[in-house]
Amino acid sequence: xxxxxxxxxxxxxxxxxxxxxxxxxxxxxxxxxxxxxxxxxxxxxxxxxxxxxxxxxxxxxxxxxxxxxxxxxxxxxxxxxxxxxxxxxxxxxxxxxxxxxxxxxxxxxxxxxxxxxxxxxxxxxxxxxxxxxxxxxxxxxxxxxxxxxxxxxxxxxxxxxxxxxxxxxxxxxxxxxxxxxxxxxxxxxxxxxxxxxxxxxxxxxxxxxxxxxxxxxxxxxxxxxxxxxxxxxxxxxxxxxxxxxxxxxxxxxxxxxxxxxxxxxxxxxxxxxxxxxxxxxxxxxxxxxxxxxxxxxxxxxxxxxxxxxxxxxxxxxxxxxxxxxxxxxxxxxxxxxxxxxxxxxxxxxxxxxxxxxxxxxxxxxxxxxxxxxxxxxxxxxxxxxxxxxxxxxxxxxxxxxxxxxxxxxxxxxxxxxxxxxxxxxxxxxxxxxxxxxxxxxxxxxxxxx
Ligand code: HEM
Numbered sequence: 001x002x003x004x005x006x007x008x009x010x011x012x013x014x015x016x017x018x019x020x021x022x023x024x025x026x027x028x029x030x031x032x033x034x035x036x037x038x039x040x041x042x043x044x045x046x047x048x049x050x051x052x053x054x055x056x057x058x059x060x061x062x063x064x065x066x067x068x069x070x071x072x073x074x075x076x077x078x079x080x081x082x083x084x085x086x087x088x089x090x091x092x093x094x095x096x097x098x099x100x101x102x103x104x105x106x107x108x109x110x111x112x113x114x115x116x117x118x119x120x121x122x123x124x125x126x127x128x129x130x131x132x133x134x135x136x137x138x139x140x141x142x143x144x145x146x147x148x149x150x151x152x153x154x155x156x157x158x159x160x161x162x163x164x165x166x167x168x169x170x171x172x173x174x175x176x177x178x179x180x181x182x183x184x185x186x187x188x189x190x191x192x193x194x195x196x197x198x199x200x201x202x203x204x205x206x207x208x209x210x211x212x213x214x215x216x217x218x219x220x221x222x223x224x225x226x227x228x229x230x231x232x233x234x235x236x237x238x239x240x241x242x243x244x245x246x247x248x249x250x251x252x253x254x255x256x257x258x259x260x261x262x263x264x265x266x267x268x269x270x271x272x273x274x275x276x277x278x279x280x281x282x283x284x285x286x287x288x289x290x291x292x293x294x295x296x297x298x299x300x301x302x303x304x305x306x307x308x309x310x311x312x313x314x315x316x317x318x319x320x321x322x323x324x325x326x327x328x329x330x331x332x333x334x335x336x337x338x339x340x341x342x343x344x345x346x347x348x349x350x351x352x353x354x355x356x357x358x359x360x361x362x363x364x365x366x367x368x369x370x371x372x373x374x375x376x377x378x379x380x381x382x383x384x385x386x387x388x389x390x391x392x393x394x395x396x397x398x399x400x401x402x403x404x405x406x407x408x409x410x411x412x413x414x415x416x417x418x419x420x421x422x423x424x425x426x427x428x429x430x431x432x433x434x435x436x437x438x439x440x441x442x443x444x445x446x447x448x449x
Contacts (some may be wrong), residue, residue, distance in 0.1 A: 305341025374434030
């Protein structure tokens, strides 16, 4: 076996990012399942209560999104964009910083050492290595892509924008450390949610860029990534990144037009991505569909989830509904519906493409059957998972506003929905295991040889 992360093999680093990404996803769904069980079995795993399990779950699934996007970018630039990386050492340093900081963050959650805020609940000092790793990633990315002459495909713009704005908004999300911001509640909340909204916008840039890249590769046609529609989507996504946060601050007295503007943009962005995938599906030949069966399936599924999430986003943008839904499980449905249905589907498509390309693996009949079963389990039960969260949220909203029940009474009333949610979530996790175990086996075999 070659030394871990040897310098001889440039490809290896991206696959090690993907390995860590898949392990994070599996850890994430384990803690997600434990958190869900804690909703319905009070006292379940008392040593690891909900307030610790939730950040462990969210932290790990967010790590999955970043690691799989980053691993893809490090591989696709030299291999498919004809752009050798400016440095092959920096990705290795990036990887180790990510891994070590990640382990410290997870340990902090396990021992109950917090100090941060939503999404980044770890002690703020740990933001420093994260910023350093993104600076290294940014230097490597921009020094690499600036060598590209001629028209850039849209995904190069998207990845660059995602990297720059992640760094910017991540830093912004720590402004509360300064009394000027934390001393004024309206200023504090506005900045906080502006930063978080834009953060999601910046990771969407990385993921949607990856979707367009994978579509281009499956079809072996560079037109899609240079099309007007793709660039329109990029500009809308960019505007969304700058202004799309406004719907997060319903409780702050801001001008109404800002919220509607933000909603309209975020929805047109998704509509155009759906349209791009729709057009692409029609243009992929049967032979190519068959050859890239697994990647194709996951991208096609994300199209369905874009529409489902669009409908929900439209509904919760109506102020009368928003009053009910705000802070209930409907918000969780919105967050998980898009991170599982859209982001995870796209990133799994990229993982299949990348892993098969690097290792030249093919899956035998049984493995393919298992993966396809996992795919259907994941999609069917995601629909049930998502719907049960919507029902639980709607009921909770009604009970809070109309019946003014206590938290305990509300949880009792919505427990049938939460039971369905938990069972569906556990089946989604089984589906994800069926999908990812064959991938893990291939990676381990590749790294051993
Ligand atoms: C790819 C898989 C998954 C992703 C990307 C994901 C993502 C997320 C995100 C972003 C949140 C935060 C929501 C918010 O702040 O409103 C969340 C919360 C949560 N997730 Fe997941 N999730 C995944 C799978 C699962 C599974 C399989 C389960 C359970 C069986 C689960 C259970 C939970 C629970 C219980 C919460 C906390 C909800 C609350 O605070 O009320 N997740 N997840």
